[in-house]
Amino acid sequence: MKGWKSFLRFTPLMAILLLLAGCGEQRLTALDPMGPQSQWIFDNMMLSLYVMAIVIIVVFVLFFIVVVRFRHKEGDDEYPEQVHGSTKLEVAWTVIPLFLLAILAVPTITGQFYLADTGVDAEETDVAEDESEEVDEEDIDEEAYVIETTGHQFWWEFDYPEGFTVGNEVYVPAGERITFQLEAEDVIHSFWVPALAGKVDNIPGVSNYLWLEADEPGVYQGKCAELCGPSHALMDFKLIALEPDDYEAWVEEMQQEEEEPEETLAQDGRELFEQEGCIGCHATEGAGSAQGPTLTNFGDRETVAGFLEANDENLRDWIRDPGALKQGANMPAYPGLEDEELDAIIAYLNSLEKLDEETKEELDR
Amino acid sequence: MANSADLSKGLPANPEKATLDGKNKFLGAWVFLAGETTMFAVFFGTYLGLQSGTAGGPEPSEIFQLPLVFIMTMLLLTSSLTSVMAIYAMKKNQFQKLKRWMWITVALGAVFLGFEIYEFVEYVEHGLGFTTSAFASSFYALVGLHGAHVLFGLLWATLLLVRNRNAGITLTNAPKFYVFSLYWHFIDVVWVFIFSAVYLMGIGG
Amino acid sequence: MVSEATNTRQKSVLWDWLTTVDHKKIAILYLIAGTLFFLKAGAMAVMMRVQLIAPEMEFISGQTFNEFITMHGTIMLFLAVTPILFAFMNFVVPLQIGARDVAFPFVNALGFWLFFFGGVLLSLSWFFGGAPDAGWTSYVPLASREFGGIGIDFYVLGLQVSGLGTLVSGINFIVTIINMRAPGMTMMRIPLFCWTTLVTSILIVFAFTPLAAGLALLMLDRIFDGQFFIPGEGGNVVIWQHIFWIFGHPEVYILVLPAFGMISEVIPAFSKKRLFGYTAMVFATLIIGFLGFMVWVHHMFTVGIGPIANSVFAIATMVIGVPTGIKIFNWLFTMWGGKLTFNTAMLFAASFVPTFVLGGVTGVMLAMAPVDHLYHDTYFVVAHFHYIIVGGIVLGIFAALFYWYPKMFGHKLNETLGKIMFWLFYIGFHLTFFVQHILGLIGMPRRVYTYLEEQGMDTMNFISSIGAFIMAAAVVILIINIIYSALKAERITVDDPWDARTLEWATHTPVPEYNFAQTPQVRSLDPLFYEKIHGNGKMKPAEPMDEIHMPNGSFIPFMMSLGLFIVGFGFISFHLDLFISPYIWIAVGGIITFGSMAMRSIKDDHGYHIPKETVEEMEKELS
Incomplete structure (x- = not known):
């Protein structure tokens, strides 16, 4: 015992x-x-x-x-020595x-x-006054590569210095120090890629900074670490580190004009995408608004909505009723879409690819 | 325990602390005011943190009227003095004087409160409503909380005076008058801080 | 019943309990109400662990889960652990300092009823559109009108009312301990439990007032369209976090210090040895209390306050480890050289020491601000604070329960059931929470209602859930024990069943309503033990036998609290569609509260006297 x-x-x-x-x-x-x-x-x-x-x-x-040593023994009724203490x-x-x-x-x-040491001088020591102020451009070190990161209920927006935007999957060059400027649209979120860096909060009205560096290319899992609503648990994202050459090619590709899809189905899908109003929230190639995640490179995505495996089945379920999969998601349900219409939209979305095959293979997809 | 004191030689020198009950009230009041201090400190901190958050609405320097606030300060400081006079009378067992000074304290407090209401009405007319900006909210919350304390103090003092109008000074009501005067000084000190941190700094800075 | 015999008026049992101002009865009210809330919040914890037993479970939804985490945390801290601690403070502190009651018996009753009605108000949220769902911290903007549900109004008003109760009780304890000590009971002779109660009460005064202020601001924002925490209108969301943690961190010490005190009573009693380093223990308590206010930013290391502020608060946090360590070693050396009896109370008290050390070391680890960027808001933190709260406070409470139970209820709890419960609880506890450290490190954020497959979290979550079920089983056994012992256990007739050391054991069992017929003369620390060695084992009286002054019971505390409850509901109903206007609720409640206050102030209540003969008669009967 x-x-x-x-x-x-x-x-x-x-x-x-x-x-x-x-x-x-x-x-x-x-x-x-x-x-x-x-x-x-x-x-x-x-x-x-x-x-x-x-x-x-x-x-x-x-x-x-x-x-073990100081147990009371049966029949021993004397009090032990009453020690006061020892200075x-x-x-x-x-x-x-x-x-x-x-x-x-x-x-x-x-x-x-x-x-x-994020390369951004946000005068962080002065708590009360400067937190709410916008950071002047000149405070940012020229060396720093700053990706503006905005948390939304329940997805992530990444704005690149080159002027394009991606949603839920952020690409960075491996072996380089990247600075993330963390902000929030609605409630507080927290940006966390456990394998690469500590977390820092995304707070409405505040700009925070975090740097990280991935030693080698690969897909890293990211999470939201601050309670942000019913689907806080599902607010995952991916951080994809590419070889610097591949990264530059990707940045180049992201800035290209959108090409007409080759397949007819995908072309139909693109029309539907505009007719049904998807484009009202989801931009592709810089067109449309950024209320929802930008879909410019959707075909490269590992996940649908940040947490579902990227396949046609999941995408179909998602478009039909996002709230059923991610409670509290802001995207409305589209129960009225015909199966063929959905197929077309899915074909269109899948055609939106920006990575070349070789890079994909390197990432082991 | 010693809840009764020897009254054969008249009222003791410190009637408010002569009984255990009185001592308890005395200490309890101090502890309570310590807690109140932290609460006001939070409201002050919030105000100082948010005073620049005017969101396009009126700014402190545009809206504050120093002469009015100065008069209010004088009123409240004087009322604090008269409450000292009241306690001084109590210790000398002069009940009529105690009542007189207490009523003057109440009257000064009431005038102060009147001015504060007037002040708020003025500000609202100048476009500074409670919901206008974070500055407005925190200003009204801080100064309004103080005003609510003044109002509570006035009701408390009035009730004490009416209740004890013919009672004379006893070992039961002496601690009550004393605790009220402590509370009233506290309200006054808080106002001094409001005057400097909100109004003077608001206009100067 | 003793009290029935002495009271001139015949009162029904219910009326007696509703109007009582007797600290011993209020203690039992606190204990019962606190236990009920404890069971409720515990049931929520079990349901959350069912949800997390396997990946992507759909037992409860994300929304419900968020309501559960919020209510579990809020209830456990404000409505379960606090009142249970207050139960023991209320019962034990006046006895330990040789007083007839607390300084303000009326306020004591008021504190209880405010807490109770506040708790009921918070719980009403389930029936009006859902419980609060922004976590017990209610960070804005998630807790603002725009993003948070109606439940948060119940959180704000419920906590405001019950917090007021906690505040007035805290003031009461301070005055009691400073002013009401028996002759000879100097400050350096009061038992450590009284010291920790005193420091806790001081913390309450300085921590619950910021909470009241913060809740008021949140209420103004939510109900009256204030702009404190609305970023677009000049507001600042980080201010809420500062205010909350200025309260929230001391709150941890408010809860843990009394538990330290309980351990410091139980360990000497069953080691048959004086507390080692009493003076050091007292100063460690004071230092912990003081530093408790200097460290709140360590909850906000990832908020972006800057490296200098973070470093200062990190170092201050680490320093708290030192006085806590002093306590740990003093407990160990109290047992060292003693003659230890391992009954249930001592099992809980002794096992507290190593368990709390585990919670303490993770606390120091968390204090390293740069590394905290890893731990923050993950299951590592969840594990850490449960090691403090369950492994520290709850173990302390169970030790205290088994220790003081015979004095409170006149019979012991069953030892066999007690030991079964201890082992189940202790093993279940470590199973539940130990693995959570690692879950946090491998990437599981806290407050997640589910986790995905293939992230390596399945096994450990399963273990954790099983542990939680075992803990639940232990609590069920405790309930069985309470019922079984009430029916079957032998009545205690002796004053001092444990051969203990402090003054509460010098009173009769059951304790008469006046506690001590004659106030005792205290000659040393551990006064009863001193008399056992140097005297005849009985306390010497400090005054002749005489009539005893007692306060009258009063229904006013109940009415005042009821009034505030109605006012609180009125404020909430601004955003409820009820057919009664909010203003009517507020007016009615306000009239009840202020009317009761006015009545109290107009009608002097001088209490009553128990005649000398009655006291003598009762003393004879009890001994």
Whole structure:
């Protein structure tokens, strides 16, 4: 019984070692960092874990000894010695923890400035006044590549410095430091790509900044980390890092005029897209409004609505009744569309591709 | 416990603290006012954070009328002084004087409140409604909260005076008058902060 | 019943409980009401864990889930844990300092009824279009009129009313502990539970008033079209977060400090040893209370306040680890060299120590602001604060329940059922919350109603849900234990069934309404234990036997609270389609409240006296 109990007490520590060894989905979990910032965060988390392990071990060993050694024995009616305390011990367990904390305090401060080094001088130290003010263009370092990121209920909008917009899937060049300017349209959201960086909030009326860098090309999972409504859990996005050459080609492609779809079905779809009013919210190639996610490169998307696997079936269900899949979504349902009409719209949307085949293969799609 | 004091030699020097009940009220009132201070601090903080958020509506410097506010300040400061006189009379067991000074305090407070209502009406007529901007909301919330405290104080004092009009000074009502005067000083101090942080800074800055 | 015999007027039982100002009866009211809210919020937690047992479950919708997280958090903190702590404070503190009652018995009753009606008002939201759904933090703009449902009006008004109750109770405890101590009971002789109650009450005074202010602003925004938190109209949404956490962080200490106090009572009692380093414990409590107000920004590290502010608050947060560590080691060394009896109360109290350390170390980890960009708003945080709140506060409450139960109800709780409950609860707790640390690190944000397949989260969520069911089973066993013990357990006739140390055990069981026939003379810390060693085991009286002054019961606290409840409902009904105008509700409620207040102020209530003979008779009967 006693042995089992003490074993139970130590399971947490063993569990840490076992579970940290590797779990979670690659390119999602923060325990397998894929960029310099997340690597820094991971290393310092481990540092704090080691320091804290000292505390845990001391307390658990003492506790174990106490529980085993100092049990009341039957028939022993005398009171134990009534110790008042010990100044030496009190000093010891005040000073030693202060030392341990000092070890953690140093990276806490340096790390804070490392994370804040976004290349944008937002005068972040002055809290009350400057938060609501727009940042002047001249405050932005010329070197910084800033993607404006706006959170919506429940999707993400990414505006590139080259002037085009994408929705829910953001492309960046691998191996380069990218700055995200975080804003929100309606309520507070929080931009989080666990495998690459810490999270920073998207707040209405405020511009926040976050930098991140992906070491290698690939598709990274992103999430909204701040409660933003019924479908907060489904507000996922993808961050796609491309080889710098591929990235430049993609940027070039994104700025091209839209071409007429080749298939007739897709051409019909495009007409329907305008007739049914889709274009009123979803821009393609810069035409139409940006109330909903821009669909310029929809054919390249990994997901429908950020969380459903991209296939015709899911897309059909989504257009029929978005609210059934994502409660509270702002897109209205289109139950009246005929199957053929839906097929046409889907064919059109799938034709909107901006990545070449080679890059797609590299991304393992 | 010692809820009764030796009254054979007349009223004790500090009738408000002569009984345990009185001591409890005294301490409780201080603690309560400490809490009130933090509450006002939050309203002040909110106001200072939002005063630039005029959203195109009137700005502080355009709307505040310093002479009026100055008169109001004088009224409230004087009323604080008269409430001191009242407590001074209470300690000397002069009930008539206590009543007189208390009524003067109430009257000054009422005039102050009248001016404040006039002030608000004026501002609304100049286009500064409660919903005009964040500045307007936070201004009315802060100054209005203070006004509500004044109103509550006036009702409280009136009730005390009417209730005890013939009672003389006793160990039961002495703590009540004393606690009221503490409250009234607090209201006054809050107003001094409003005067400087809202009106003076609003016009100067 | 003792009180029946002494009261001149014959009162029905119900009327007696509705009008009581006796701190011991109010304690029991708090305990019952708090337990009911605890069960309600616990049931919500179980349903949320059912929803999360497998990926993409459709047991409850995202909207309902958000209502559950909000109500679970709000109820647990404001309406379950706070009142249960107040129950013990109310019952124990006057006894421990040798007082006949609290300083303001009337206010004490008022505090209870305000809390109760506030809680009822909040719960009414289910019947008027849905519970609040923006989280217990109610961040704007999600909680604004534009994006938040009607439930948030109930949140605002319900918490306003119950918060007022908490505030007046806090003031009451401060005055009680400072002014009502028995002769010889100096500040450095009051039990640690009284110290933590005092510091908690001070925190309440300085934290619940900002909350009241913040709720008022949110109410003005939502109901009267204020512009405080509307970005387009010059408002600022971050101000709400500051106000909320200026309240919200001290709130954590408001809850955890009394639990520290309970542990500091139970561990010495069952170690048969004086609390190690009493002075250090007192100062650690004061420092924690003070620092509790200096760290609120650590909830906002990702808001973009800037590296300098973040660093300052991060360091301040880490420093809190030091006084907390002092406490942990002092508890360990209280047990060191003692003679430990592991009954249920002691099992809960002892297991608190290592469990709380786990919550504490993750707290220090979270304080590292740059790394917090990883932890923030993930399940890591959920795990951390449940280690503090369940592994700290709830374990403390259970220890206190088993410890003080015989004094409160005249019989012990069943030990066998108690131990089964302990093991189930303890194992269930670690199963539920330990894996949540890792879930957070592998990318699970908090407050998500579901998670997708193939993200590596299935197994751990399953384990977590199973743990939650085991905890629920433990609570069911506790309920069975309470009923079983009430029917079957032996009545306690001795004053001091645990051979304990402090003054509450020097009173009779059941405690007469005047607590002490003669106020005791206190000669040391742990006064009862001192008399056991140096005296005859009984407290020496500090005054001759005499008639005892007692306050009258009053129905006014109930009416005042009812009035505010109606006013609150009136404010909410501005956005409800009812056939009675909101102004009528507000007017009626206002008249009830202010009328009751005026009545209280016009009619002096001097209480009544229990004659000396009656006291002597009752003392003879009880001993």
